Amino acid sequence: MPTVRRARPDTRADVCPDGPAEPHILFVEDDEVIRNTVRIALQRYGFTVSTAADGLTGLELFRETRPDLLVLDVMLPELDGIGLCRRIRESSLVPILMVTARGDDLDIISGLEAGADDYVVKPCESAVLVARIRSLLRRASFAPAGPAADSGGPATGEEVLRFGDLTIDTDGMEVRRAGEITALTPTELRLLLVFAASPGVVLERRTLLRQVWDHAWDGDTRVVDLHVKRLRAKIGAHRIDTVRGFGYKLRR
CATH class of the missing domain: 1.10.10.10 (Winged helix-like DNA-binding domain superfamily/Winged helix DNA-binding domain)
Structure with a gap:
């Protein structure tokens, strides 16, 4: 993952045009260069990828597409990654991987306390990011029944x-x-x-x-x-x- 260079926020959601495939990753990142670079890298590893450039668009895409895993940058316009993580945790146990700035302990702690499952630090090699994603997806196969599935016993x-x-x-x-x-x-x-x-x-x-x-x-x-x-x-x-x-x- 290249070093962050802030670009003008793009409120459009970039959805991978490929046919349906599993698993589906939603990546929310406001830097267009990073967003496209990571999308292409994840697609090469066989993932279907949707992207969003701000937190509110990311929340809308999450509700529309129900991805298998989310990768959230902490610094986002409209709604930051930590706030977005909290909003998602109100209704979903989907795995969440936070992307934080190097050495920013507050972002790491805040992200984990908001409900993220793991984090990576920028800059991050695509192989490391994919390894963390695959690890989270393996854990997701353990997913327990939620309250809605309660049958009373x-x-x-x-x-x-x-x-x-x-x-x-x-x-x-x-x-x-x-x-x-x-x-x-x-x-x-x-x-x-x-x-x-x-x-x-x-x-x-x-x-x-x-x-x-x-x-x-x-x-x-x-x-x-x-x-x-x-x-x-x-x-x-x-x-x-x-x-x-x-x-x-x-x-x-």
């Missing part, structure tokens, strides 16, 4: 893990707390499954990065800490203990 999976009033149906990929469906993003679900596979065992942050995000440890574990924070808010803060200097563990 637990799914009938062959294996249901129980931690007090928290139940995890590992076949139906359904999580319930006190009998109520708990909607988790694919990344949150995979994180919970990794914890549930080793209850009471302390898992280092770099181990979680490898098992959940497919990342080799590069010294930055904020993505783990912020996802643990989000998971705690959904399943109960008391269920995941912090072991200072080591990592986290799910209480038995």
Whole structure:
């Protein structure tokens, strides 16, 4: 991904003209050079790509096309990437990858707290971007049933893990707390499954990065800490203990 050079915002949505293909990526970026360069690169890797030049157009395109994954730049006109991420998270668990400026810790933290699953830092090689996208799409295959799919009772999976009033149906990929469906993003679900596979065992942050995000440890574990924070808010803060200097563990 080339270094950002701001161009005059283009409120038009550039949709890939190719026939239907999977998966479908929505890329929202206001710099026309970057937008077109990334679109072409992703198409070469076999993705169908829609693009938008501002946050509001991106939101409209998301509602119209329901892509499999979104790549959002943080700095966008009309509605910035963090605001757009929050708006999407109000109704969808679709994987979201944020693109941030190098060294801008506030953008990284704000994006993850808004509900993004992962982030890349500019400038970014297309191979790295594609690797992150593919990793997120693999996690998306774990997607749990959301509230709209609630039939009033637990799914009938062959294996249901129980931690007090928290139940995890590992076949139906359904999580319930006190009998109520708990909607988790694919990344949150995979994180919970990794914890549930080793209850009471302390898992280092770099181990979680490898098992959940497919990342080799590069010294930055904020993505783990912020996802643990989000998971705690959904399943109960008391269920995941912090072991200072080591990592986290799910209480038995």
